[in-house]
Amino acid sequence: MFSKLAVLAIPLSAVLLTACGSMHHKDQKNADTSTPVRSADGVLVGPDGRTLYTFTKDSAGSGASTCYQQCATNWPPLPVASGAKPIGDFSIIQRTDNTQQWAYKGWPLYYFAKDSQAGEKRGDGMGGGVWKLATP
CATH class of the missing domain: 1.20.5 (Single alpha-helices involved in coiled-coils or other helix-helix interfaces)
Structure with missing residues (x-):
């Protein structure tokens, strides 16, 4: 048996x-x-559905962010999951605090801390117009 x-x-x-x-x-x-974001209502949104932004004080393609300390508290960077790889127009930049952040067409991507729900776009034009909606 x-x-x-x-x-x-x-x-x-x-x-x-x-x-x-x-x-x-x-x-x-x-x-x-898979890409780290998707398009919804004409803008890029993160995995949680919240709107993503770019910061005009960053230089597209530089591989760097200029948003740290209080700026990064108000505008949290779109983090990179462990093991993720760049794909298509999405690249990964290394931040000075040793974390990684997603960039789209060379522009680092950020959330706005006051956008608490999917679809909110409160950050567009903030800071005298230096914060822009990230668009596909």
Whole structure:
């Protein structure tokens, strides 16, 4: 009896391992090809649906942010998940505090702290017009 179970267990294990391996590969492939944001109502929004902004005091393509300390409290950077990779128009910049931030077409992306819900766009034009909606 034991030997019959052992004979069946080996092929069954191989099938299950293959299936699990395929699922992981599929999920990994999807993670690699997904972007960190999406477009909604003509603007870019983060994974939580909140509006994203750019800061005109940053220099597009410089790979740097100029928004730190109180600025970053009011305008939190769009963080990069561990293991994420740049894709298409989305790049990753290294901040001076050793965190990473997403950029779109070279512009670092930020949330506005007072936009608490998806769809809010309270930050557009703030600071004398230096904060702009991030658009696709």
